[in-house]
Amino acid sequence: MQLNSITSRRYDVWLLAITAAVIAFFVVVMHQYAPAQQHYAEISQLRFVSDPDGRFDARQLMGDSSIDWQPAANPVNLGMHDHPYWFRFSLPASLPEHDADLLEINYPLLDNIDVTFYSRGNPAPLAHKRLGDNLPFAYREIAHESHIVEVPRSEAPIEVLMRVKTSGTIKLPLRLWKEQVFIEYTSQHNLLMGMFFGVLMAIGLSNGFFFLTTRNLSFLVYAGYVFSMMLTLAVLHGQAYAHLWPAQVWFQGRAVVIFANTTIMFAVLFTNRLLQVDQHSRLVSRLLTLISLLFLGNILLSLVLPYAYVIKIFLVMLSTVVVFILSVSVWLAMKGNVLARYHAFAWSILLLSGLTASFDNFNLIAFPVPSTYLLILGAAVETLLLTLVLAISYSHNQEEKTDAQNKALEQEKQALDAQAELMSVQQQYQAELEYQVGERTLELEIALRELSEANRELENLNTIDSLTGIRNRRHFDKRLQAEARLSRREQTPLSLVMVDIDHFKQINDRYGHATGDACLRHVAKLLPGILKRPTDDVCRYGGEEFAIILPNTELEGATQLVDQIRATIEATPVIVDGHPVSMTLSAGVGTTIVGYDEQELALLKLADRMLYAAKQGGRNQVHGQFLTSGQDT
Structure with missing residues (x-):
C-alpha cells in the first residue's frame, strides 16, 4: 500500500503516540501497584535440593543434616525439569494477635505442590x-488465581518444606x-487486569462485528x-482456570500450548x-500459509503428547517464525x-517484550516486575498498533473504491453528455432538412442524401472501438x-471465439x-490480418477480451484458425519505446447449428466457459x- 507523505507522517505520529501512552501508563501503574520488595524479603534461608529418583520424604529432609541443600534467590527459576524439587525456607512467627499471614506462590502453572509447615525446634x-x-480449582484453600495458603499460627519462626513437581518450568516466586x-x-491488581482484558475483549468484538458488516476476512482473522x-495471557495469569474451566484439569494442563499455538497461527x-504478501511473492505467501498449518498441527499434537514435549516444539517454532515474520x-x-513498516514496528515491540520475559524466566536478567507483566505490555502495545494498522488498511481500501466509483460516474456522465451532443446534432440536421424542404423543393434530394451519409457516419462511429480501431461490443x-x-435459416455451423490476453494486469502493473x-x-x-474471409468479423468485447464471429465454420476449422492466431501473437511481441513486450492469448471456441431463438446466448456462454477452461x-x-x-449451458 502506498500512502502520500503527509498521510504517512500523520500515521507515524499516531503510532508513536499510542506506543508512548501505553508504556507510560504501564510504568505509572507498575510503580504504584507493583508488590513491595518486602514481601519477597521476609522469606529467608531459601534453599533447594533435586530429587530425580523420588527417594526423599518430608521426615527425612527435616531430620537429616547431611542433605546437600543448595542456596537459592527468590524468585527461584530452575528451568524445565520433570522430576521433583524440594524447597526449604523460613518465615517469621505468625502471632495470633496479628493479621493472618498468607504465603503466595505467584506462578499459576505449577502442577503439584506439597507444603508442610513446622514450628522451629518442633519436628511435628x-x-x-x-x-x-493437577487438582480442580475448587480444592484450593483460597480461591485465587495464584497458589495461596494461610500460614498457621506460631509464636516461633516457621520452617516451610515444599515439594514441587511440574511438566513445565520450575519457577517459584514466593x-x-x-x-x-x-x-x-x-x-x-484485579482492576488493572480487568481493564487490560476488557480492552482486548472490546477490540476482538469490534473486529468481529466489522467482519459481519463488511465481510472482510482480515477483521475475522484479527479477532481470532x-x-x-x-486466552493465552489469561491462562498464564491463572484467570482462565479460576473463571472459565475450574473443573477441567486435563484441559488446563494443555491450555497454554493450545492457545499460544492458536495465537501464532492467527498472527x-x-x-x-x-x-497482501501474495502480490509481492507467491512463494513467501505459501510459506506463511504452511507455517499456520504447522501451528494447527501442533495444536492437535498437544491433545495427545505430553505438555513438556509440545511446549518445546512450540518454543522452537515460535523463535523461528517470529523472526521470519519480522523479516517479511x-x-x-x-x-x-x-503498512509493513507499521507491522514490523508492532512485532518488534512484542518480540522485545517476549525476549525480555524469556531472559527473566531463564534468570539471565532480573526485573523488578514479573515477566508476565512484560508480556502484557508487549501484547497491549502490539494489539493496539495492529488495530491501527488494520484501520488504516481498511480506510485506504475504501478510499480506493470510492475513487474508482467516482471515476466510473464521471465517465458515465461524459458518455451521457456525448450522447446528448449527438442527439443535438441529429436534431439540428432534422431542423435544417425541414427548413430546406419548405424553402427549396429542388434541394430536397441533396439534403436527404447528406443527412443519410451523416447518419451512416455516426452509426459507424458508434460501432468502432476508439482505442483499437476495430468493431466494438455494440x-x-x-x-x-x-x-x-442466418445459421438457423440455412442450417449452417456458426463458430464463436472468445480471446483474452494472458496476465494483462501484470503487463499494466509492470510497464x-x-x-x-x-x-x-x-x-x-x-487479428483481422489472420482472418481469411470477408464474412469473418473481429470485435473488442471489453477490457483485454476480443470476440471473433466465424460464420459457416466447423469446430475443427475454427480451432485451427484460432490456434494460428495464438501462435502468431506469441511470436510477435509489441515494441514499446524500443523494448519488446511479449504476450500470449487464451481462447475458447463454441460451435453450433442454431436451432431456436436466442441460442446464440448459450453459444456465447459456452465460448466463455471454454476460455475459462x-x-x-x-x-x-x-x-x-x-x-x-438440448445442451444445458
Missing part, C-alpha cells in the same frame, strides 16, 4: 497442604503477605488473534492477508509498503444476432497503462466444444 508438622493445577494488605493489593492472545494468517515485514517495508451484439438467424494500450492495439491490428489449463492455449440443441 503444624499443617500440610496440597496445591497445583511472597509473604498480611491478609489485609493482600486484599488491598488483589483489589487493585486477539481472542487467542487474551501468521493476519500478516499474510494484511500485507521489513522486506516489504523496504519496498515502500507503509456491433458484436448485432452481428451475432444476425449470423445466428504502465500506456504499454497495456499499445498491446491492445497490437492484437487488434494482427483454457485459463485454468495453464493459459496460452485454445479449448473448444460443440453445443447441441
Whole structure:
C-alpha cells in the first residue's frame, strides 16, 4: 500500500503516540501497584535440593543434616525439569494477635505442590497442604488465581518444606503477605487486569462485528488473534482456570500450548492477508500459509503428547517464525509498503517484550516486575498498533473504491453528455432538412442524401472501438444476432471465439497503462490480418477480451484458425519505446447449428466457459466444444 507523505507522517505520529501512552501508563501503574520488595524479603534461608529418583520424604529432609541443600534467590527459576524439587525456607512467627499471614506462590502453572509447615525446634508438622493445577480449582484453600495458603499460627519462626513437581518450568516466586494488605493489593491488581482484558475483549468484538458488516476476512482473522492472545495471557495469569474451566484439569494442563499455538497461527494468517504478501511473492505467501498449518498441527499434537514435549516444539517454532515474520515485514517495508513498516514496528515491540520475559524466566536478567507483566505490555502495545494498522488498511481500501466509483460516474456522465451532443446534432440536421424542404423543393434530394451519409457516419462511429480501431461490443451484439438467424435459416455451423490476453494486469502493473494500450492495439491490428474471409468479423468485447464471429465454420476449422492466431501473437511481441513486450492469448471456441431463438446466448456462454477452461489449463492455449440443441449451458 502506498500512502502520500503527509498521510504517512500523520500515521507515524499516531503510532508513536499510542506506543508512548501505553508504556507510560504501564510504568505509572507498575510503580504504584507493583508488590513491595518486602514481601519477597521476609522469606529467608531459601534453599533447594533435586530429587530425580523420588527417594526423599518430608521426615527425612527435616531430620537429616547431611542433605546437600543448595542456596537459592527468590524468585527461584530452575528451568524445565520433570522430576521433583524440594524447597526449604523460613518465615517469621505468625502471632495470633496479628493479621493472618498468607504465603503466595505467584506462578499459576505449577502442577503439584506439597507444603508442610513446622514450628522451629518442633519436628511435628503444624499443617500440610496440597496445591497445583493437577487438582480442580475448587480444592484450593483460597480461591485465587495464584497458589495461596494461610500460614498457621506460631509464636516461633516457621520452617516451610515444599515439594514441587511440574511438566513445565520450575519457577517459584514466593511472597509473604498480611491478609489485609493482600486484599488491598488483589483489589487493585484485579482492576488493572480487568481493564487490560476488557480492552482486548472490546477490540476482538469490534473486529468481529466489522467482519459481519463488511465481510472482510482480515477483521475475522484479527479477532481470532486477539481472542487467542487474551486466552493465552489469561491462562498464564491463572484467570482462565479460576473463571472459565475450574473443573477441567486435563484441559488446563494443555491450555497454554493450545492457545499460544492458536495465537501464532492467527498472527501468521493476519500478516499474510494484511500485507497482501501474495502480490509481492507467491512463494513467501505459501510459506506463511504452511507455517499456520504447522501451528494447527501442533495444536492437535498437544491433545495427545505430553505438555513438556509440545511446549518445546512450540518454543522452537515460535523463535523461528517470529523472526521470519519480522523479516517479511521489513522486506516489504523496504519496498515502500507503509503498512509493513507499521507491522514490523508492532512485532518488534512484542518480540522485545517476549525476549525480555524469556531472559527473566531463564534468570539471565532480573526485573523488578514479573515477566508476565512484560508480556502484557508487549501484547497491549502490539494489539493496539495492529488495530491501527488494520484501520488504516481498511480506510485506504475504501478510499480506493470510492475513487474508482467516482471515476466510473464521471465517465458515465461524459458518455451521457456525448450522447446528448449527438442527439443535438441529429436534431439540428432534422431542423435544417425541414427548413430546406419548405424553402427549396429542388434541394430536397441533396439534403436527404447528406443527412443519410451523416447518419451512416455516426452509426459507424458508434460501432468502432476508439482505442483499437476495430468493431466494438455494440456491433458484436448485432452481428451475432444476425449470423445466428442466418445459421438457423440455412442450417449452417456458426463458430464463436472468445480471446483474452494472458496476465494483462501484470503487463499494466509492470510497464504502465500506456504499454497495456499499445498491446491492445497490437492484437487488434494482427487479428483481422489472420482472418481469411470477408464474412469473418473481429470485435473488442471489453477490457483485454476480443470476440471473433466465424460464420459457416466447423469446430475443427475454427480451432485451427484460432490456434494460428495464438501462435502468431506469441511470436510477435509489441515494441514499446524500443523494448519488446511479449504476450500470449487464451481462447475458447463454441460451435453450433442454431436451432431456436436466442441460442446464440448459450453459444456465447459456452465460448466463455471454454476460455475459462483454457485459463485454468495453464493459459496460452485454445479449448473448444460443440453445443447441441438440448445442451444445458
